[in-house]
Structure formats: structure tokens, C-alpha cells
Amino acid sequence: MHTFETLLLGFLGIVIVNNLVFTKFLGICPYLGVSGRIDMAFGMGCAVTFVVTLAGTLTWLIDHLVLMPYGLDVLRYVCFILVIAGAVQLVEMYVRKFFPVLYDSFGIFLPLITTNCAILGMCLFINLWGIDNLPEAVVLSIGAGLGFTLAICMMAGIRENLELADVPPVLRGAPITLITAGLLTLAFMGFAGMIR
Amino acid sequence: MIAATGMQVIGLSALLLAGLGVVFAAVLLAASIKLKVATDPKVEQIHAVLPKVDCGACGFAGCASYAKAVAADASLIGRCSPGGAATSAKIAAVLNLQISEGSAPKRPIVHCRAVREDKTFYAAYRGIEGCTSANAQPNVQACAFGCLGFGDCVQRCRFDALHIVNGLAVVDYDKCTGCGACVAGCPRGLIEMVPFTHEPMLTVACSSRENGKTTRSMCAVGCIGCGLCARQSDLFAVKDNLARMDYARYQPSEATETARQKCPTKVIVFRGKGAPADEKVSKTPAAAGAAS
Numbered sequence: 245m246h247t248f249e250t251l252l253l254g255f256l257g258i259v260i261v262n263n264l265v266f267t268k269f270l271g272i273c274p275y276l277g278v279s280g281r282i283d284m285a286f287g288m289g290c291a292v293t294f295v296v297t298l299a300g301t302l303t304w305l306i307d308h309l310v311l312m313p314y315g316l317d318v319l320r321y322v323c324f325i326l327v328i329a330g331a332v333q334l335v336e337m338y339v340r341k342f343f344p345v346l347y348d349s350f351g352i353f354l355p356l357i358t359t360n361c362a363i364l365g366m367c368l369f370i371n372l373w374g375i376d377n378l379p380e381a382v383v384l385s386i387g388a389g390l391g392f393t394l395a396i397c398m399m400a401g402i403r404e405n406l407e408l409a410d411v412p413p414v415l416r417g418a419p420i421t422l423i424t425a426g427l428l429t430l431a432f433m434g435f436a437g438m439i440r
Numbered sequence: 441m442i443a444a445t446g447m448q449v450i451g452l453s454a455l456l457l458a459g460l461g462v463v464f465a466a467v468l469l470a471a472s473i474k475l476k477v478a479t480d481p482k483v484e485q486i487h488a489v490l491p492k493v494d495c496g497a498c499g500f501a502g503c504a505s506y507a508k509a510v511a512a513d514a515s516l517i518g519r520c521s522p523g524g525a526a527t528s529a530k531i532a533a534v535l536n537l538q539i540s541e542g543s544a545p546k547r548p549i550v551h552c553r554a555v556r557e558d559k560t561f562y563a564a565y566r567g568i569e570g571c572t573s574a575n576a577q578p579n580v581q582a583c584a585f586g587c588l589g590f591g592d593c594v595q596r597c598r599f600d601a602l603h604i605v606n607g608l609a610v611v612d613y614d615k616c617t618g619c620g621a622c623v624a625g626c627p628r629g630l631i632e633m634v635p636f637t638h639e640p641m642l643t644v645a646c647s648s649r650e651n652g653k654t655t656r657s658m659c660a661v662g663c664i665g666c667g668l669c670a671r672q673s674d675l676f677a678v679k680d681n682l683a684r685m686d687y688a689r690y691q692p693s694e695a696t697e698t699a700r701q702k703c704p705t706k707v708i709v710f711r712g713k714g715a716p717a718d719e720k721v722s723k724t725p726a727a728a729g730a731a732s
Binding site for chain 1: 472
């Protein structure tokens with residue numbers, strides 16, 4: 245059922261074709277909020293990747309081992325949020341311990357991963373797409389995180405260069421950022437339909 | 441699938457959530473011990489004495505970041521306006537410092553006292569219900585300096601200390617912490633933070649820079665720049681047709697009381713804790729003054 249090929253296709257699909265940021269418009273607030281510098285963006289990407297991998301795996305397990313067998317589907321959101329919040333707390337402690345500079349520069353965005361819709365979205369998508377085996381769920385979760393990292397790092401790279409660009413005064417700051425985000429999304433729309 | 445109904449579902453749900461909660465709590469507890477970061481105990485002590493309202497009046501994101509900053513740089517003591525002098529003293533005690541006597545606590549005063557009946561309107565405003573958008577209209581009300589009464593300042597206030605009473609922003613000084621959030625909310629700059637050297641103290645409740653005739657034509661209670669108050673006490677000064685008071689030097693005296701009573705538009709009013717309640721509604725002071 246889950247051959248290497250399926251996993252690879254699923255992984256590429258979630259990173260490039262079904263990228264949560266570019267095609268589902270999820271996780272936009274850290275995408276725009278922490279994409280000022282590449283190192284911060286990469287750190288944020290790593291944090292989100294960790295949380296989404298942990299959350300995706302755990303929620304798949306909880307969903308398939310407890311919720312669905314006992315008909316407790318109504319608790320899905322509550323349990324998922326519980327898992328995500330716990331994972332974020334872990335990440336926060338870890339980052340605070342080992343990357344204090346990064347911790348300071350994240351500010352409010354680190355605890356805000358808790359309410360990052362990309363993560364809850366991914367946990368729910370796994371259920372929505374009917375992923376019924378663990379390896380595929382894990383690979384998709386990692387892929388979603390890496391897709392987010394890819395998106396936020398691309399954005400950060402562009403924005404670092406935008407700092408030096410001669411932007412018309414009316415477009416400086418937020419407008420040019422949003423236009424850039426739109427163009428990036430358009431570019432990624434080109435992949436639409438390749439896989440899945 | 442095991443069929444479960446009614447109470448069973450509720451019981452299972454509760455059990456599951458409790459179980460998950462316990463498991464996560466255990467993991468996080470272990471992690472918090474393992475990943476404990478040694479922080480400066482002074483920061484925690486300072487944070488403990490702060491009011492923890494996270495109002496941002498100190499210029500930092502919240503009480504936690506202010507505690508950190510003040511521990512590193514003691515010259516930042518005294519930025520906490522909700523806590524006031526007492527909090528500054530406590531911080532100083534934590535840092536083992538002496539502080540000099542602080543100045544009077546700053547509180548907002550609204551430089552307007554025209555309620556709806558006092559104002560002149562040329563037409564009904566039907567735009568977005570907000571002072572900022574209303575202020576963009578040149579003729580939303582005749583007085584370009586008066587309170588618009590849509591309560592942008594009320595929205596900024598985290599302490600329920602501001603209310604719109606009949607089209608006029610009124611500060612509830614019992615609840616006000618002096619964080620200054622409302623000041624930024626007023627697009628007409630009617631709210632000013634002034635040191636309250638006395639409770640209550642006299643304030644000039646007008647911002648109109650129009651000449652006396654124009655002000656009279658559109659507002660029943662505006663300052664007409666007559667200068668009567670300035671002739672009574674040097675605390676008052678009239679500039680651009682508008683009386684202003686030197687709040688830092690304010691001392692209640694016979695001269696200030698005479699100025700208050702002689703003011704033809706009764707625009708010099710007491711404000712603060714214990715201010716006469718009738719000042720809140722401008723229609724009544726005349727009647728109250730006649731009675732007393």
C-alpha cells in the first residue's frame with residue numbers, strides 16, 4: 245500500500261504542489277510576520293516543522309487509536325489543539341534553552357505557533373484526505389513543515405533584497421510584501437495538478 | 441466501531457481528555473525540569489511586584505519584558521504608571537537602590553466638556569462609527585476641536601475607566617491607572633496626560649483655538665479666550681484664544697477659585713477623584729452653582 249513511491253509523491257506533493265502557505269493560504273501570519281531575515285525565518289520554519297511533525301503524528305495516532313474506534317470524533321479539534329499546544333510548549337522551552345537570541349527575536353510569534361492554522365490545518369487535512377497509515381501521515385506532516393520552511397525562507401530572501409530595492413514610496417512596507425507574496429503564490433500555482 | 445451513547449460518550453470524552461492532559465503535563469513537567477533556564481532571580485522578583493496588567497505604558501511589550509529591562513538598566517525605574525510610585529519603590533527595593541520622591545501620578549484629562557446639546561451640528565454623520573473616520577470629515581460637527589463621542593479612546597482603555605456620556609468622553613478616575621493608552625486613541629488630541637498634584641484639581645476643559653465669537657457661535661461651553669482667568673492667577677495663560685493651565689504648579693488658592701467662578705463659559709472645572717459629580721454633565725453646573 246505505502247510503497248516508497250507513494251511516500252515520495254506525497255512528500256513532493258505537500259511541499260510543492262499542495263504547499264499549505266501557497267495553495268491553502270494557511271499560516272500566513274508568521275509567514276508575513278517573521279520573514280524579515282533569513283536566519284529568523286529558518287528558525288521559525290524549523291520550529292513549525294518540529295511542531296507539525298509531532299502534532300501530525302500524534303494526532304493521527306490519537307485519531308485512529310482512540311477517537312474513531314470509540315466514536316469520539318467530536319473531540320477531534322479539542323484533542324488536536326491540546327497536542328499542538330503541548331508541542332509548542334516543548335519547542336518554546338527548547339528554543340529558550342539553546343537559542344536564546346532566536347527566542348528573543350521570535351517574540352510573540354513562537355507561542356503563536358499554537359494558533360498557527362497551518363498546523364491544525366495539516367492535522368485535519370490528514371484526516372480529510374483519508375490517510376490511513378502512519379508512515380504516510382508522518383511523511384506528510386514533515387512535508388508540510390518543510391513546505392512552510394521553504395515558503396517562509398523564500399519570502400525572507402526576497403524581503404532581504406527588497407530592503408535594497410528602489411520601491412516606490414506608496415508601496416513600501418506592507419503593500420510590496422503582500423504583492424510579493426501574491427506573485428510567489430502565483431508562481432507556485434504553476435505546479436497545481438501535478439500530483440494528486 | 442464500538443457504539444457508545446449518551447452518558448457513555450461524555451464519560452469517555454472526559455476520561456480521554458483527562459488522560460491526554462495528564463500525559464502531556466507529565467511530559468512538559470519533565471521537559472521544564474530538563475530544559476530549565478537559569479534566569480536572574482531579580483527579574484522574577486521585579487515581575488512579581490509589577491501590576492501585571494501588560495498595558496505597555498512603560499514602552500515595553502509587557503510586564504515581563506519591562507522587568508527584564510529594568511533589571512538590566514535601573515534608570516528605567518518609574519516607567520510603570522499603573523503601579524505608580526509604590527511600584528517604583530518596590531522595584532528599587534529589589535534592586536537595592538534609593539529613589540527620590542517621584543512626581544505626581546499622571547492621569548488623562550479630556551480637553552472638552554461639550555455634551556451633545558452643547559455642540560452645533562450641520563448635518564447628521566452617517567459614516568463609520570469611529571472618531572478617526574469621523575475626524576476625516578471636515579464638517580462632522582461645527583467645532584473642529586470638540587470631542588467626537590464615538591469612543592475610540594474607550595476602546596483603547598483596558599481598565600473600563602473611560603465612557604462616552606452623552607457624546608462626551610468622561611474619565612472615571614477611580615478606575616484609571618494612568619497608562620496613557622487613551623491618548624493615542626483620540627484623533628483630535630483632546631486627551632492629555634497631566635500630573636495630578638491634587639485630587640481633585642482644576643483643569644481647562646476645552647481645546648478650541650477659534651476666536652471667542654466663533655466658539656460661542658458653535659459651542660455653549662467652549663473657551664472664548666477672554667483671559668479672565670489669566671488676570672486672576674498666573675497659573676493660567678491664554679494663547680491662541682485658548683486658556684491653558686500650568687498643571688505642575690497647581691495649588692488650590694483663592695485666585696484659582698475666583699478664576700473658576702468668573703469663567704463666563706464655566707470651562708474651568710474640577711476633575712479627578714472626588715470631583716463634584718455635577719461637572720460630568722455640563723447642563724447642571726449652572727443650577728448647582730446657583731444652589732450653593
